[in-house]
Amino acid sequence: MMDTAIVLFTRDLRLADNPALTAAVSAARHVVPLFVHDPAIAAGPVRGAFLAGCLADLRAGLRARGAGLVERRGDPVTEVLRLAGELRAGHGTGGGSGAGGAGRGSGAGTIGVSCAADVSAFAQARQRRLAAACAAAGLHLRLFDQLTVVPPGELVPAGGDSYKIFTPYWRRWQAVVRPGTTQAPDRVTLPPGVRPTDGPEGSGGERAAHARLAAWRDSWESYADGHDDLAGDRTSRLSAHLHFGTLSPRALLDGPEAFVRQVCWRDFYHQVLHAFPRLTARPFKNVVEDWVDDPESYAAWCAGMTGVPLVDAGMRQLAAEGFMHNRARMVVASFLTKHLRIDWRLGAAHFMAHLADADVANNYGNWQWTAGTGNDTRPYRRFNPVRQGYQHDPRGDYVRRHVPELADLAGPVVHEPWKLPRSRTKGYPRPIIEL
Numbered sequence: 001m002m003d004t005a006i007v008l009f010t011r012d013l014r015l016a017d018n019p020a021l022t023a024a025v026s027a028a029r030h031v032v033p034l035f036v037h038d039p040a041i042a043a044g045p046v047r048g049a050f051l052a053g054c055l056a057d058l059r060a061g062l063r064a065r066g067a068g069l070v071e072r073r074g075d076p077v078t079e080v081l082r083l084a085g086e087l088r089a090g091h092g093t094g095g096g097s098g099a100g101g102a103g104r105g106s107g108a109g110t111i112g113v114s115c116a117a118d119v120s121a122f123a124q125a126r127q128r129r130l131a132a133a134c135a136a137a138g139l140h141l142r143l144f145d146q147l148t149v150v151p152p153g154e155l156v157p158a159g160g161d162s163y164k165i166f167t168p169y170w171r172r173w174q175a176v177v178r179p180g181t182t183q184a185p186d187r188v189t190l191p192p193g194v195r196p197t198d199g200p201e202g203s204g205g206e207r208a209a210h211a212r213l214a215a216w217r218d219s220w221e222s223y224a225d226g227h228d229d230l231a232g233d234r235t236s237r238l239s240a241h242l243h244f245g246t247l248s249p250r251a252l253l254d255g256p257e258a259f260v261r262q263v264c265w266r267d268f269y270h271q272v273l274h275a276f277p278r279l280t281a282r283p284f285k286n287v288v289e290d291w292v293d294d295p296e297s298y299a300a301w302c303a304g305m306t307g308v309p310l311v312d313a314g315m316r317q318l319a320a321e322g323f324m325h326n327r328a329r330m331v332v333a334s335f336l337t338k339h340l341r342i343d344w345r346l347g348a349a350h351f352m353a354h355l356a357d358a359d360v361a362n363n364y365g366n367w368q369w370t371a372g373t374g375n376d377t378r379p380y381r382r383f384n385p386v387r388q389g390y391q392h393d394p395r396g397d398y399v400r401r402h403v404p405e406l407a408d409l410a411g412p413v414v415h416e417p418w419k420l421p422r423s424r425t426k427g428y429p430r431p432i433i434e435l
């Protein structure tokens, strides 16, 4: 048996169905749950607050199991190696039980590191550095595929490195047999003398994710009919939990098919990013890009002041809530790239800065899909924001909720306020382009 396993949490901030943690608990006498606050990852205020809630709950859960969370600040690879060095030197291993034995092969003193495998260019580079550093230091590293339902790279089409079209991926994905989810470990035992970091406890994170899921299960049968209803807000709102891993995506597989299909889209984009980590910077398809430089229109789009009500409602929902309905995300992204002809990279960057669920795979995958440079089989499609408004917000309630200048207008005319005298639209701008 290994003496000590360091479990490096990244965006798998849960105790249940966390194979990296479960394996560490069964393979090692002592376990050090570690989270490293990495200053290289700029989480804006919304994501920062969400992350703080996740960590508060993780601390509480680990304390309840006899351990706690060790937290460091800096580069995760450096901090893992530093911690391993401290454990070897016997700092915090009390009685010298862990000191001196590491590197001698097996038995007391061996130290392992467990961590979730991830797919972005940043995460892949971090993993490579971690693997090299662990090999050099004689630490046994194990990476676990636990961020998605099916590991990225497991399903590969004949003659390719990844699926580029969703439907064939979905068919293969549905046929994969998945093991059930696992429970949180009952106990996590720190090495003698190791003190977890002080920090507030709270009930965000994993507990909030399970509460949200339990509440939403009651209505998920209406997902197929209701998920595009902008005002009804009838989607799960689990995306930030899935991003930070406070909920295992495998806990969602008993949902209705239309919903599970969306969970599969998440896997799909993760396998795209795994195979093509430059997705954040380069067009996925071999296309010539021709974007216009128009800072004024971009600023109007960011501020929700384009004069196109559904676009502005979406952008203002993002600013107010750190969330935007999927249908609105498609409409605002299409408007930026296909109407204004502004580079998808600018739109994606704005989303990354403001979404609580900002996720490299899902964000860049969807932006490229909408811009026509990615995985859409109909790359020239363009969403008409007025028609989308009449279709998915037929009473205009979504627009009224997010655009106060139009709140007093009755009915769906909110989607075309330019048909009304200016006096009735309270300073709301006229559209910045002809629709």
Ligand SMILES: Cc1cc2nc3c(=O)[nH]c(=O)nc-3n(C[C@H](O)[C@H](O)[C@H](O)COP(=O)(O)OP(=O)(O)OC[C@H]3O[C@@H](n4cnc5c(N)ncnc54)[C@H](O)[C@@H]3O)c2cc1C
Residues within 6 Å of the ligand: 227, 235, 236, 237, 238, 239, 240, 242, 243, 259, 262, 263, 264, 265, 266, 269, 324, 325, 326, 327, 329, 330, 333, 351, 355, 357, 358, 359, 360, 362, 363, 364, 366, 367, 370
């Ligand atoms: C331009 C654009 C940018 C986007 N950026 C992000 C992002 O940064 N992070 C993010 O998680 N999602 C992103 N999405 C996908 C989708 O809009 C959100 O996942 C969804 O709106 C979150 O709400 P929900 O949890 O209520 O979703 P639900 O409809 O309840 O779906 C359940 C889960 O399935 C996954 N999912 C749903 N739709 C998609 C999709 N189109 N692609 C991939 N996964 C999906 C999400 O994890 C979601 O939580 C983006 C979509 C577009 C069009």
